[in-house]
Amino acid sequence: MNNFTFQNPTKLVFGKGSIAQLPKEISKKAKVMLTFGGGSVKNNGVYSQVIAALEGYNLVEFWGIEPNPKVETLRKAVELGKAEKVDFILAVGGGSTLDGTKLIAAAIPYAGDAWELVLNPKLIKTAVPFASVMTLPATGSEMNSGAVISNVATKEKFAFHAHFPQFAVLDPEVTYSLPPYQIACGIADTFVHVMEQYLTSPGQSLLMDRWAEGILKTLTEIAPEIDENPQDYDLMSTYMLCATMALNGFIAMGVPQDWATHMIGHELTALHGLTHGESLAIVLPATMTVLSEQKKDKILQYGERIFGITKGSDGLRVAEIIARTEAFFRSLGLHTRLSELNIGEETIAEIERRFDERGVKFGECQNVNGAVARAILECCL
Amino acid sequence: MNNFTFQNPTKLVFGKGSIAQLPKEISKKAKVMLTFGGGSVKNNGVYSQVIAALEGYNLVEFWGIEPNPKVETLRKAVELGKAEKVDFILAVGGGSTLDGTKLIAAAIPYAGDAWELVLNPKLIKTAVPFASVMTLPATGSEMNSGAVISNVATKEKFAFHAHFPQFAVLDPEVTYSLPPYQIACGIADTFVHVMEQYLTSPGQSLLMDRWAEGILKTLTEIAPEIDENPQDYDLMSTYMLCATMALNGFIAMGVPQDWATHMIGHELTALHGLTHGESLAIVLPATMTVLSEQKKDKILQYGERIFGITKGSDGLRVAEIIARTEAFFRSLGLHTRLSELNIGEETIAEIERRFDERGVKFGECQNVNGAVARAILECCL
Numbered sequence: 076m077n078n079f080t081f082q083n084p085t086k087l088v089f090g091k092g093s094i095a096q097l098p099k100e101i102s103k104k105a106k107v108m109l110t111f112g113g114g115s116v117k118n119n120g121v122y123s124q125v126i127a128a129l130e131g132y133n134l135v136e137f138w139g140i141e142p143n144p145k146v147e148t149l150r151k152a153v154e155l156g157k158a159e160k161v162d163f164i165l166a167v168g169g170g171s172t173l174d175g176t177k178l179i180a181a182a183i184p185y186a187g188d189a190w191e192l193v194l195n196p197k198l199i200k201t202a203v204p205f206a207s208v209m210t211l212p213a214t215g216s217e218m219n220s221g222a223v224i225s226n227v228a229t230k231e232k233f234a235f236h237a238h239f240p241q242f243a244v245l246d247p248e249v250t251y252s253l254p255p256y257q258i259a260c261g262i263a264d265t266f267v268h269v270m271e272q273y274l275t276s277p278g279q280s281l282l283m284d285r286w287a288e289g290i291l292k293t294l295t296e297i298a299p300e301i302d303e304n305p306q307d308y309d310l311m312s313t314y315m316l317c318a319t320m321a322l323n324g325f326i327a328m329g330v331p332q333d334w335a336t337h338m339i340g341h342e343l344t345a346l347h348g349l350t351h352g353e354s355l356a357i358v359l360p361a362t363m364t365v366l367s368e369q370k371k372d373k374i375l376q377y378g379e380r381i382f383g384i385t386k387g388s389d390g391l392r393v394a395e396i397i398a399r400t401e402a403f404f405r406s407l408g409l410h411t412r413l414s415e416l417n418i419g420e421e422t423i424a425e426i427e428r429r430f431d432e433r434g435v436k437f438g439e440c441q442n443v444n445g446a447v448a449r450a451i452l453e454c455c456l
Numbered sequence: 457m458n459n460f461t462f463q464n465p466t467k468l469v470f471g472k473g474s475i476a477q478l479p480k481e482i483s484k485k486a487k488v489m490l491t492f493g494g495g496s497v498k499n500n501g502v503y504s505q506v507i508a509a510l511e512g513y514n515l516v517e518f519w520g521i522e523p524n525p526k527v528e529t530l531r532k533a534v535e536l537g538k539a540e541k542v543d544f545i546l547a548v549g550g551g552s553t554l555d556g557t558k559l560i561a562a563a564i565p566y567a568g569d570a571w572e573l574v575l576n577p578k579l580i581k582t583a584v585p586f587a588s589v590m591t592l593p594a595t596g597s598e599m600n601s602g603a604v605i606s607n608v609a610t611k612e613k614f615a616f617h618a619h620f621p622q623f624a625v626l627d628p629e630v631t632y633s634l635p636p637y638q639i640a641c642g643i644a645d646t647f648v649h650v651m652e653q654y655l656t657s658p659g660q661s662l663l664m665d666r667w668a669e670g671i672l673k674t675l676t677e678i679a680p681e682i683d684e685n686p687q688d689y690d691l692m693s694t695y696m697l698c699a700t701m702a703l704n705g706f707i708a709m710g711v712p713q714d715w716a717t718h719m720i721g722h723e724l725t726a727l728h729g730l731t732h733g734e735s736l737a738i739v740l741p742a743t744m745t746v747l748s749e750q751k752k753d754k755i756l757q758y759g760e761r762i763f764g765i766t767k768g769s770d771g772l773r774v775a776e777i778i779a780r781t782e783a784f785f786r787s788l789g790l791h792t793r794l795s796e797l798n799i800g801e802e803t804i805a806e807i808e809r810r811f812d813e814r815g816v817k818f819g820e821c822q823n824v825n826g827a828v829a830r831a832i833l834e835c836c837l
Binding site: 076077078079080081082083084085086087088089090091092093242278280281282283285286288289290292293296297308309312313316317320325328329 | 457474659689
């Protein structure tokens with residue numbers, strides 16, 4: 076096991092009716108900025124619950140943080156926050172609203188432009204305290220310090236790490252009105268978050284392996300049931316808990332990580348606007364295929380413990396396990412091939428060029444460069 | 457799943473050589489009280505590592521916190537801390553040293569007697585900040601707010617909850633010199649911590665079940681290997697991580713808990729000085745037997761997932777699963793029967809009397825009263 080440092084201060088307030096607990100968590104004296112996405116929270120009752128809970132607070136609202144939040148939008152929120160001198164921000168929405176809010180919180184006390192903080196997080200010295208009412212289980216952003224921000228002008232999409240949310244309000248009932256496609260993408264996103272921290276080499280940590288497998292197994296069990304009963308409280312609370320636990324550091328203690336699939340997926344989103352979870356469903360099986368020799372032992376462990384695949388030669392089992400993984404994503408209703416989306420050589424060449432230009436090397440062996448990314452993307456066709 | 461609130465602010469600094477990182481975690485300006493147990497840290501090199509790391513700090517030492525720390529001892533440390541005006545406490549030792557330190561930290565700023573805080577933790581308004589260098593993986597105290605304190609005068613042993621440690625330094629190498637009996641008790645303690653949060657009724661949380669089972673399975677895998685290779689770094693780091701993760705709230709989200717085995721075990725320790733882990737190894741199989749009807753479904757799930765027991769009638773499987781659990785404790789070299797320790801009716805009657813007198817009802821169904829405790833203890837004979 077590798078040496079590690081772990082700390083996660085975020086408070087979870089989880090369960091039915093938990094939005095009503097907001098006044099316990101936010102000082103009555105705070106000037107609170109509420110940040111929102113496109114408006115779905117006005118249709119599903121979340122907005123009115125939040126406003127009712129925060130009656131008597133001094134509130135200012137910022138609307139319009141889009142999926143894959145754009146720095147161009149967030150700059151407007153930063154201006155508003157500076158002008159209104161807000162001292163708390165509550166993100167009400169999904170991972171994109173919260174990711175955007177993490178940048179807003181850091182950029183309000185910063186004199187320069189927000190994008191500078193994405194490119195160089197060391198410039199972040201402080202942040203306005205912030206928290207979330209999470210409406211879409213997927214990114215895990217509610218209990219980590221990371222965020223992914225897009226830049227329309229440069230067609231770039233980068234992750235950065237800064238501050239943790241003070242708390243996250245997680246009421247599984249707010250997920251009842253989610254469209255099936257968003258749930259499918261959220262399950263895929265959660266699944267791949269775990270895989271990025273798990274599918275490296277075996278024997279790094281027996282316990283972290285078991286916990287990662289615990290999330291993967293649970294997702295494969297609940298996914299078909301959620302498809303049939305999207306308003307089942309126990310199912311949706313399990314899904315919500317899985318999403319949070321998949322990316323809060325709990326399964327990453329002392330183990331190597333990969334993240335190549337995410338880095339390639341981010342490029343697909345930056346170039347074509349693919350929904351994040353679907354981009355991962357396309358890339359992961361190909362990453363497993365191209366790196367199957369390097370990851371073989373862990374793929375075999377994963378296949379046995381998650382899908383019960385134990386028969387046949389190593390090579391046949393690896394192929395079957397990758398096929399089962401792709402089939403799982405397809406069972407969610409997601410595309411798993413670039414050709415289904417009319418994405419081809421032009422995009423592959425551009426991503427290869429970007430990886431080469433930046434000199435990046437992703438993955439637990441730091442060997443996913445432009446050429447390997449090309450091989451993975453060709454395998455997604 | 458039940459509603460829940462979760463927050464755990466403790467920072468883990470884990471791995472080889474991590475004691476050297478102490479100066480990163482403690483202000484150079486702090487007046488630091490070091491608290492110790494009986495002196496084993498002077499023989500295994502931990503004391504000299506700590507002193508070397510804290511060169512230049514203003515230090516005061518308190519020695520002699522015993523296993524099952526006694527309020528009579530801790531009062532002396534409180535006096536010392538008040539007299540020296542310490543503003544940070546570092547516990548260097550096992551769970552008992554740290555548990556005692558939690559009370560010391562709370563009692564230094566308190567005007568009354570320390571035992572009042574154990575009996576009524578609501579009196580705890582503040583505490584001196586504290587942390588630990590953990591030398592014995594077992595209690596999980598390094599990452600939770602709980603502590604168990606004994607009172608010699610009254611022959612009582614009670615748990616209370618107050619503040620979390622600021623950080624925990626966990627270097628698996630410091631466990632290499634532990635006596636096999638202490639390791640055995642630590643593994644049993646860790647195992648039963650998980651069982652208290654797990655062995656209630658199934659379907660409460662699919663994910664928490666998987667994570668609890670992940671710790672249990674890992675413990676059953678590493679225990680025989682540790683017995684043969686107590687200086688294997690990967691084994692001891694896995695054991696250390698299991699101990700911390702078993703009682704930091706990570707597997708308790710949204711699920712009911714039991715703790716009847718602990719409450720009965722505490723009485724055995726209070727009356728006879730049994731080592732905590734061994735008291736649990738004696739009581740748990742009996743708790744499972746007496747409450748087997750109430751816990752049947754979860755026992756069957758546990759038996760299948762941890763021991764692979766799937767054949768036979770429910771009744772036969774339950775009996776086999778309980779026998780396997782007791783056999784696991786015996787494989788650690790622990791006693792599992794009161795009669796082996798010449799404990800009998802007199803003690804059973806006293807524990808029944810105490811439970812009745814206090815009017816307590818433990819367990820997830822709040823049905824473990826004096827009479828049920830008697831039945832469990834008779835089953836331990």
